[in-house]
Amino acid sequence: MELSRRGLMGGVVAGAALTALPAGAEAETSGYTTRIDWERFLGEQDLVWQRIPRAWYEGPFLGNGFLATAVYREPGANAVRFTVDHAKVQDHRPRFGNEWGVARLPVGRLLLTPVGRITGVDLRLDLWNAELRGKIVTDRGELAIKLFVHAEKSLLHLEVRPTSGERAVKLEFQALDALSPRTIREPPPATFPLNPKPVSRTVNGLTLVTQEMVAGGQTATAYRTRERHGRTDLLLSVEHSFPDRTAEAAVNTAITTAPAPEVLRQQHQRWWHRFYRKSFVSVPDALMQSFYWIQLYKLASGARREAPIMPTTGPWLEPTPWPSVWFNLNAQLEYWPVLASNHLELDPIPRTISQHQQILVDALRPEFQADSMGLRRSTDPTFQDAGFVGSPLHPSPDPEIGNLPWLLHNAWLHYRHSMDERILRDTVFPVLRRSTNYYLHFLRKGDDGRLHLLPTYSPEYGVAPDCNYDLALLRWSCRTLIESAKILKISDPLATRWQEVLDQLVEYPVDAGGFMIGAGVPFAKSHRHYSHLLAVYPLHEVTWEQPERRELIDRSLKHWLSFEGSLRGFTFTGAASIAAQMTRGDDALRYLREFVARFAQPNTMYFEAGPVIETPLSAAKSLQDMLIQGWGGLIRIFPAVPSVWQDVTIHDTRTEGAFLVSAVRRGGRTRFVRILSEAGQPCRVRTGIDGPLTVRGCSRWSVRDGVVELGLRRGQEALIHAKGERDFTIAPVRITAPGRRWGLPALPPGGSAVPVDISASFDNDGLSNEFTSRDGDFDGMGDTYPAAQLPQTGSVTDDGVLFEFHNGDEASRNNTVANGQTLAVPAGRYVKLHLLAAADTGNVEADGAVVYADGAVPARFRVTAWQQRPQFGESEPVATTLMHTPSGPVTRQVSIFHQSVELDAARELSAVTLPRTSGPRLHVFAITLEKPK
Structure with missing residues (x-):
């Protein structure tokens, strides 16, 4: 619990007074109180996983602006991947361009391979301490894990504590080739010399992996694993040096001189606790409040003043056609939230x-x-x-x-x-x-x-x-x-x-x-x-x-958003900030909610053809714009608060002019505003407070047309409130719009829908983005679904049935072509098999089978072709207005259908055999099984 009382400075500023005090106004010296239990408050914003994340856009992520890791299931394997990335690791051959010659480069990954089959997880990303904790559950036991990336040192610490059945768990580091992830779209140029393979050696329990570079310099990774008290501790460091070859010596020193894990953890937590206390925002919308704080965590994990400007992916590198820094929007949006959040140290x-x-x-x-x-x-x-x-x-x-x-x-x-x-x-x-x-x-x-x-x-x-x-x-x-x-x-x-x-x-x-x-x-x-x-x-x-400009702004915003098809996440964050300038808080919230519903991933990440970090961060800026604006020499308090947000608190929010501003709204009314001047600049503030005002701590002030003008010296602060207001407490507000936690929740207990993970069987890419319509081939003729118009959030729900949906990185596979293969399913008794599927060049009516414990039974699969309307009684949960062809998009609806197959609930199902299709082919995007009611 933090409980502090700060005296406000009073006194008369030298020089001429602004104007006489208005009638009935007072000038006093007093204070305000903060009541923020930081650990509890941030604990309510934590991300939680009760299903195993399948990709970078679903899983936990940690970092310190340089070293970074993301956690998710190793694709196609019974293992958990911990990516190992570093923001400085890049090539240095600019003559080959940003896509190859100066691209970000991968480092490696840690693989945690249990003895048993992974059956679940219970993980929590603790924002207050910037640490991932929890367990991975298998059919042989459990693996308790703790993971943090030190806030100030290039050190990653992973602790794994297995139960007896998992004592033979494997933890290994896999180095990756230093080649641009642009390979997701195309091979490297024929004239591009490849970097040599990384070289590994182990001496006295310390493993060094060195990546020499054609351009000079090197990347080095060092790690050490120790077994103690029934647990495994891994400590890892990465450095990149150019043109010098000093990285290997640096990581060697980082590991061999590192203090004990608990000392590292204490140092790490102190940094994060200081970081969070620099500002505070609380709104009554649980989903948006958590989203905001996760973005601050994300920024501090990916950015530092002394770090490289973040590329499109942030420090977490994944397959992407954009492996560098983009300056026609991306870099600018990435850093906007650092300003109002009072974190200039991240810019x-x-x-x-x-x-x-x-x-x-x-x-x-x-x-x-x-x-x-x-x-x-x-x-x-x-x-x-x-x-x-x-x-x-x-x-x-x-x-x-x-x-x-x-x-x-x-x-x-x-x-x-x-x-x-x-x-x-x-x-x-x-x-x-x-x-x-x-x-x-x-x-x-x-x-x-x-x-x-x-x-x-x-x-x-x-x-x-x-x-x-x-x-x-x-x-x-x-x-x-x-x-x-x-x-x-x-x-x-x-x-x-x-x-x-x-x-x-x-x-x-x-x-x-x-x-x-x-x-x-x-x-x-x-x-x-x-x-x-x-x-x-x-x-x-x-x-x-x-x-005279209002009608033009309004008309332009509506016209821009009236064209669907290529709108993306930052379309709606930009619209939210424009609406906030227009003082339309309800519209701003609607645009933010549309971004969240259509584009925000389970861990708040975002992708188009690959990871792009700027859009969720710009959404945090949009929320700031709703609560405070400081452009044009005027501070605007709560300029675009939605009507449903009756209570709001901001504290030490930074504005232009180097002011730190706090304000509290209760019951739909602004109760007080506190302003600290760091630079002694002219201060004009539209408080929104009704009635006669009291100003404490500053004797030079006036009110003109609802704007309070304060003569604050450097280091002086003032408290502005309605006459008679007595409660100057800064604290979290009560949640009136509950929301789910970010992460992956468990399926409802006893629920009837059981999504089946069929990603290991995917063998077709039926999607393409607006940047390269030649990516993918759904129908054998190069035609594809437009990724921008398909679900972005990892799932589709239709008629109460939840399907997992894959719409990820460019060139990733996202559906299975039915060719007689047998897919295992969670054993159990079910009444229906639900398919998210489409046929390509024509309708499909073909026999597969459902496999019970006591034998297989033929099953008829009937699914409509993607360019037609439903022919077999399916519903149509996914439909687009465009189809991508090798020569570009054309206006044509293509759909993905929801079809079901009846099952015998008296028998235990163990697998599904898809029909063998060749002419018109059946493409299965997802399978969900329905339990008896």
């Missing part, structure tokens, strides 16, 4: 820009390098890649030039939330000056007297002149440069040019649908990215607080 973006400016110069063609900088779309964490940033003056299919200014917007926000002028002076201003120069090369004055931008690329949509994405970034850049020069007291010769751009730049192209992609290019197709709306969010160049 590497300002440091990275500062350290690698020459690479940003070299990224441009030589004729631009004298005065400009640019950032390629996808690179390694130091901005290295092959080729040049696109240019409208050179032949290019996608002159995408806005990546650097958008990344600089993140650095600017870091400055605004810290008010650390060094970031502004040494990084933001000089680099933004050069990235803006790059834009200036492509401006032309039109016959209308306005400045127009040559055709540039709106991320993922297409090329257009006067591209709204770039017009927004250019306006923001010029405005920010002028403001920064004033702050830094710089008389810059380009200032008149920046002002000229602001005065003469063409207006944003709009049409009946709202913001267009650019001049002559309407927004006219389903598109996940909000690049054309960047002026609204996150740049706030066009805002809801401009009454």
Whole structure:
């Protein structure tokens, strides 16, 4: 239990007073109380697994910004995989591009193989202590496990305590080849020299695995296993060095000098306990509250100021076509939540820009390098890649030039939330000056007297002149440069040019649908990215607080979301943040819930063609936007709280101006707001508190049009509340919308649905994503289901029947083609066999069998072809509006059907034999058995 009382500083600030106090107002000095039982509160947010996770997007994950692990069942084996990854492990041959030459590289995996068959798990990811604990259950006993990745050292500790029947359990490390996971989509280039195989040796109980690199440098893994007191302790370390070959010595030292496991655990827990206490958020929605805290845990597991910028996968590397860092949205969204959550120590973006400016110069063609900088779309964490940033003056299919200014917007926000002028002076201003120069090369004055931008690329949509994405970034850049020069007291010769751009730049192209992609290019197709709306969010160049712009914002948002087909998770997190700016809390919550229902995985991870970490993190930012906003020099308290959230608490939430803000809402009313100024900046706050106000701790204050203006010195804080309010307690709020725990719950006890894990039999990939419709082949002609329109959350429920569903990494297999194979099922008595299935080139009517303990019985399988409507009385739980073909998507409905086969409940079922199909083939996506009622 944490119980503290902090005195608020009073006194009169030197200088002229703001205005006289309003009538009836008071100025006092007092305090507030925090009552947060951190261990109990975070324990309520823990993830729990009572079924074994099948993939990275279902299982526990741990890390420290560098070393990381994810836990799930080894595919096709009776074992549990603990991945071993490290954020610095990459190739260093930029001439081969980001997909191969500077891609993230795998390290290895630990395999825990029990003696008996795995029958279940009971695992808990303890957020407060950042540790995985629990047991793996087999038909021979149990394996109790404890796992943590040290918060500050490159050390992973795994403890396994077997019962007597599992004493012969095996724990082994498997090194993986240092080859880009891009192989999920295509083989490496024929001219690409492969890295040598890793080499392993064991000396005095310490195993060293060394991966030498063609480009120089090395990756090294060291581990030691000890048996003691009936348990096995494994300690493992990974390092990567380039161009030096020092990694092996580093991991050797890390293992041989490590203190005892309990000492490591205590160090680790102290770091995490300090981390969580830096801010607090509580909402009455259990699912969203847990989601938020898991994202903070995820950020601290994957990010550090001194760590590499996270690639698309975060530090957890899985098969992906995108094994590097993407800067046309991904990196920016990843780090937004660190600001309001008061965790600037997790943000590497300002440091990275500062350290690698020459690479940003070299990224441009030589004729631009004298005065400009640019950032390629996808690179390694130091901005290295092959080729040049696109240019409208050179032949290019996608002159995408806005990546650097958008990344600089993140650095600017870091400055605004810290008010650390060094970031502004040494990084933001000089680099933004050069990235803006790059834009200036492509401006032309039109016959209308306005400045127009040559055709540039709106991320993922297409090329257009006067591209709204770039017009927004250019306006923001010029405005920010002028403001920064004033702050830094710089008389810059380009200032008149920046002002000229602001005065003469063409207006944003709009049409009946709202913001267009650019001049002559309407927004006219389903598109996940909000690049054309960047002026609204996150740049706030066009805002809801401009009454003349409201209709345009509203129209643009509705038009964007009206096209289904390619909408993805971050579509809805972006929509939620835009709705929050519009003060529409109910809409914002609806968009967040749609993201959770359609896209969030059991462990809160997210995927498209592979793992992409930014979307759940951006959902945490959307929730922050609903509770507090600080753009435009105004702090807005609870600007978009949903009507069903009557109680909300925020504490030490960081805003622009380097303010730490706490606020409490009870019974649908804001009760008090506390503000601490770290930098002595002007403070304006819209509290939403009704009636006469009392301000304690600050004597210089006034109220104008519902906005409280405070004259706070550096280190001074104020408490604002309605006159007569006496309860200034900061504590968790009562849950009024209960929700399931994240993780994998057990099937309902005594429930009738028993999903059967048939993933080991999958032999067909019938899905493809919008990026490569040639991935997969459902019907033998290269046609596939569009993955974006299929269930993303690992399950499908139809008519009360739960099916497990696989819609994972690109190129992964997700269904079984019926060819007479026999599939084992959990032995038992059942009344029905439920299939999630579809036929390909025609309907299927064929005989298979159900296998009972006393013999097999023929069974008729009747399933409709995927392009038809149900022919055999099936239901249609999955239907799409598109079909992917080798030449691209076409508008056509394709379906997956729910069919059932009657069983004899008086006999014990042990297996199912699928029919042998060849002409039209039967594809089985899932099987669930139904128990008698």
